[in-house]
Amino acid sequence: MNVKPLAVAALLALSTSVWAAPIQSVDRVLAVVDQQVVTVSELAVQSKKIRASLPKGSNVTEQQIQSQALSDLVDQSLMVQLAQRTGIQVSNAEIQQNLNAVARQEGQTEAQWHQSIRNALLIEKVKQRDLHSRVRVSDAEIMQAIDQLPASAKKGHSNNMITAYMPQHILVAVNAQTTDAQALEKVRQLRAQLNQGESFEALARAHSQDPGSAANGGVLGWAIDGMFMPEFEKAMKSLPQGALSEPVRTTYGYHLIKVLQTRQQDAGDAQLRAQVRQNITEAKSQELYGDWINQLRKQAYVSVR
Structure with missing residues (x-):
């Protein structure tokens, strides 16, 4: 029920979402996810991050990287829209609390930087509500x-x-x-x-x-x-x-x-x-995540072009 800055920083460090990179006016739409779109430039940024996270000597193909990047971007969009649709909110004070924990990415305007933090917080909150809240941990397990x-x-x-x-x-x-x-x-x-x-x-x-x-x-x-x-x-x-x-x-x-x-x-x-x-x-929560995100995908309109 509490969103900590480190959780948001980790989310942004591991993935560049559909709001992180500046979108050029000529940018081509790659996918439609309900009311949002994923663009070619966003796919390029996300793919770059995945490549950077791979160990040396990895035999992952470029096609696999692009496929994973697109999947990540679709999932992030679905989670943000679910949070917004179901009334989850992020205050300006929460964004300010996370500014020091989340580095501004190269090419981001200040508004885009703040929006990336807002959406990372939305994702974390919706996961806490729909996943973490379903988990029970006993004293014996601890x-x-x-x-x-x-x-x-x-x-x-x-x-x-x-x-x-x-x-x-x-x-x-x-x-x-x-x-x-x-x-x-x-x-x-x-x-x-x-x-x-x-x-x-x-x-x-x-x-x-x-x-x-x-x-x-x-x-x-x-x-x-x-x-x-x-x-x-x-x-x-x-x-x-x-x-x-x-x-x-x-x-x-x-x-x-x-x-x-x-x-x-x-x-x-x-x-x-x-x-x-x-x-x-x-x-x-991670064990529950796969079924949960698949259900979101089934309920959404997702079209890859």
């Missing part, structure tokens, strides 16, 4: 992964204690089907039901639109600073244990939040666990 790390990779105690939280939430998404006002009204109705004694777990299973936690009654597991979006974290940290929040707006929609437990953890241990959790989440 401990097993830590046990397998070499001793040099395990951080010792820092003697700096921090607070960890176990939040529970219900999400009502704002998207193409549900306006902000409709989502807010729905979450207020759910809050009223909770205040009348309804079970948080039951309402989360029935109504929450966070697929990763709904089946678990809305429980998100242990978390420390930096794991969720700032608005979510601010509300979570201000709540007494067991209290119910007011509706909290994030990029995803409106949340109702309850803190089930808190505990003190050594900062070094907590940061290691958070990093391992993130690594496992990324790996599991």
Whole structure:
């Protein structure tokens, strides 16, 4: 639920998307992807990046490089358009936060540079919503992964204690089907039901639109600073244990939040666990990515010329 600058920098470093390179007025359209186009110049830039990433002596053919480049550009366009269509937004403040992490590419205007960051953030957010949120990582999986790390990779105690939280939430998404006002009204109705004694777990299973936690009654597991979006974290940290929040707006929609437990953890241990959790989440999300992007392709109009 939180997009970090390094994630955006990595996305832009590995791929040049359909917005990154300046498009000449004579540039030929190579493919149409719903409401966007892919041009020959964009394919050339993306192909160049793929070539640069190949190890020395690689026997990958030019045809394979061009095919992969086109596939990447189509997928990026699909993800950006999905994010825009379903109400995901990127603020100017978020773009400013990422300027130092993302280098301006040769030939980019300042406007194109900012747009490339905006779209990279859109892609990261839509992947977090549709992929990361579906992934559950258990404490047992984290401990097993830590046990397998070499001793040099395990951080010792820092003697700096921090607070960890176990939040529970219900999400009502704002998207193409549900306006902000409709989502807010729905979450207020759910809050009223909770205040009348309804079970948080039951309402989360029935109504929450966070697929990763709904089946678990809305429980998100242990978390420390930096794991969720700032608005979510601010509300979570201000709540007494067991209290119910007011509706909290994030990029995803409106949340109702309850803190089930808190505990003190050594900062070094907590940061290691958070990093391992993130690594496992990324790996599991990657397993889901192929089916997800194929489904987007099936639902879209894609024409290669």
